[in-house]
Amino acid sequence: MSQNSTDHFFKNPVLGHPAGLFVLFFTEMWERFSFYGMRSLLILFLTTAITDGGWEWSRENASALFGSYVGLVYLSTMLGGYFADKIIGFRWAVVVGALLMTLGHASMALETEFTIYLGLVLLVFGNGFFKPNMTSILSEMYKDRPEKKDGAYTLFYMGVNSGAFFGILLCGYLGEKVGWSYGFGLAGIFMFFGMLQFWFSQNIFGTIGLKPNKETTEAAELLDTDKRNPFTPWQLGVIALSAILGLLWVLNDPATKISGGKVNIFAFLGENGNSIAIVTALILFVILLLYRFTQYSTITRQKMMAVSFFAFLTIFFWAIFEQSPNSLTIFANDYTNRVLEGNWSVGFLIANTLITVLPLAIITYVLILLFKQTFATYAKANLILGASFVIIWLIALWMLTRDYYTAGFLSLSDGTLEALKIEKVTKPLTEVPATWFSTLNSLFIISLAPLFSKWWESKYNPSANLKFGVGMGLLALGMACVAFGSSGIEPGAKTASVSMIWLILVYLFHTMGELCISPVGLSYVSKLVPARMIAFMFGVWYLAVAIGMKGAAMFGENIDKIANEHGLSYFFWMLTIISLAVAVFSVIMSPVIKKLMHGVR
Structure with a gap:
């Protein structure tokens, strides 16, 4: 075994992987919990009436602020990546990012004008330091075991989506049903837990992610044989x-x-x-x-052109897909019939209980396996992680129990009902939170990702252009569903009662589209671009994502103008046509891009 080998990480594995992977899994899970939990609430908070605790902004202004926030989140990753690579190392970057995000969520929980803006600024810089460096640590840990990387990233991706699911579910519920401060504050609490867990268990990564020094920098430069073009x-x-x-x-x-x-x-x-x-x-x-x-040489230049082409398509993908926390959440809140009665209420409560408890039970099982391997060495980290799961279980069970009381399946005294702000009902009745629909994306990803992974590994694995074409086509199909569902809403209408089945279909098709585009996009960057230019091209890629995020907000800003003049359905049909046009363009360009890729699949 060489001195720099990473084989020692695999001596006492958990589910066949290093225990360090699951430290990253849970840290990333709590970060995504906080990010998506806050994100699911922001537009609703800004547009809700002052009498209900919101700021009563126009949708145009709320979308503009939201778009700039998410765009800056992705742009800041270049700054965070630079500081980690050159100055502070991956580990300190993760800790600094987590601390900034904790302070950001705490600031937003105060709900004043200054603290909301301050919180968003802190979250932008926090994400910039945190986001690019978690995967850097993971990549280093598996550099001598490339055959294990796919499985590692699959598990890590499940952590990402588990955090997103529980963040939207619980922060969204607290924000809508109890108070905005509770939703914003809960996001910060679990980000703080994630930071402490990472800090107290960081030695599990050996020398990975420490501050760069002259020797490590020179060694990295010696391994890089690509032509230099400063x-x-x-x-x-x-x-x-x-x-x-x-x-x-x-x-x-x-x-x-x-x-x-x-x-x-x-x-x-x-x-x-x-x-x-x-x-x-x-x-x-x-x-x-x-x-x-x-x-650069002809081949390298053409490969970089192919990456730029896919980055261009990515702009349109995110501009349409990121209607989820924007126009689709507004649609869920104002135009969707979210009240279920009788058997439908019973069915939703049972389904919601299962999709809450089962994933939480599975992740708790993984936590127990991690404890068995690491408790003796990293007791503090394990106790903090364990405490965070006790809290999450208590909140989840409280939420489910409250829903059963609200629906009338469990009895409480009139005084207790009044204290909990629960109305007494005569028949089963459940109001689905508007933010609940956003959880479907994470659920569908966890369910469908293995199927798409099998597809990519089979002999029917489509070309890059076809993947993007299929992804944009599925995006168009999703938007067509909500466009058709909203066809009966009159121009200028402020409320409606459209069936929630259309929103469920939107998230199903959009998630399938995401699986065709999002996970494979960065893969093509790493495959097509030589090491010397990869930082610059990743910058191009994240710039495209940031433009797409801001583009999503610009679409969302115009929802009222278009809906008042032509109807809400017209707005969604526009997005459908744009998605379909990009899908066709991607497929048509297949022969050209295939030549530029020089055999890379």
Whole structure:
């Protein structure tokens, strides 16, 4: 065994993998719990009436702020990745990110104007430090066991989706049913638990993720044999200018709308200053990207062009897919019949109990297996993790019990009902929270991911273009469902009672589309781009994701204008047509992109 071998991680495995994988699993789970829990509430909180504890913003302003927030989250990963690689190492980056996010959620729980904005800023930087470095630690741990990587990432991805599921379910429930502060605060509590668990068990990773030093940096450079093409001063200047313009635009867009035009950084450029700024930034970046292509060999250049093509498609994917916390949540809240009676109420309560308790039981079993291997060495981390699961079980059981009381299946005294703000009912009645539908994405991913994985490994594995085409087609199918379901809503209507089956179908088809695009996108970056350029191309990829996120908000901003003039169905049909057009474009371009990929699948 070589001195730098990672085989020692596999001496005492848990489910065939290093115990360190499950430390990352639970840390990432609590981070996703906090991220998706808060995200599911933000638009609802901003648009809810002041009398119900919200800010009573217009949907346009709420979407603008939300879009800038999620866009900055993805852009900040480049900053966090740089600091981790060059200065503080992966571990400190994770801890710093987790601490910033904990403070961000705590700040939002105070619900003042200043603390909400401060919380969002802290969450942006926290995600930037945290997000790219968890997978970096995981990758290093398996560098000598590449055959185990697929299984490791599958388990890790389950942690991601488990956290998202429970975050949306519990934070969303508390925020909607009890109070916004409780939902925002709960997200911060579990982020804090995740940070402590990681901190007290970090030695399980050996030397992985420590601060970089001169020796490790030089060793990494010796392994890199790709042609060097350092950025020249003028290129760095173009990057700086386009980055500053883009950042100012992302901040200025919601500020201008929220302030009614009183705050406008680009006012000196005239009425269309915002548009001029962002178009200039994009043109500068595209010029630089095209120039960089000319600095490499033909094959490398063509592979990078293929990556750029998929990044371009990704913009449209996220712009449509990320209607989930935006226009689809608004649709669920205002236009969907979420009240179930009689047998439908019984069926929902039973189903909700099963989808809450069974995943939690499975993850608790994994936790027990981890305890058996690591408790003697990492007692503090295990006790913190155990305590967090006790709390999550208590909250989940409280939520389910409260639902049964609310529906009239369990009895309470009139005084207790009044204290708990539960109305007395004469027949089984359940109101499904608007945020509940967002949990379906995580459930469908966990259920369907193994099937799609088998498909990719079979002889019927489609080409990259076909995968993107199928993914965008499924996205179109989902939007067509909600467009058809909302066809009876009159233009200008503020409420409706559309069947919830349409939303369930949307999340089913959109999740299938996500499985065709999201997991395979970054894989193509790593396969097509040589090591020397991979950081730059990952930057291009995350820039595309950020543009898509902001694009989703820009779609959401116009929902009221379009719905008032043409009807809500028209809005969703527009998104359907855009998705379908991109799907067809991806398939048509298959022969061209196949040549550019030079045999990479």
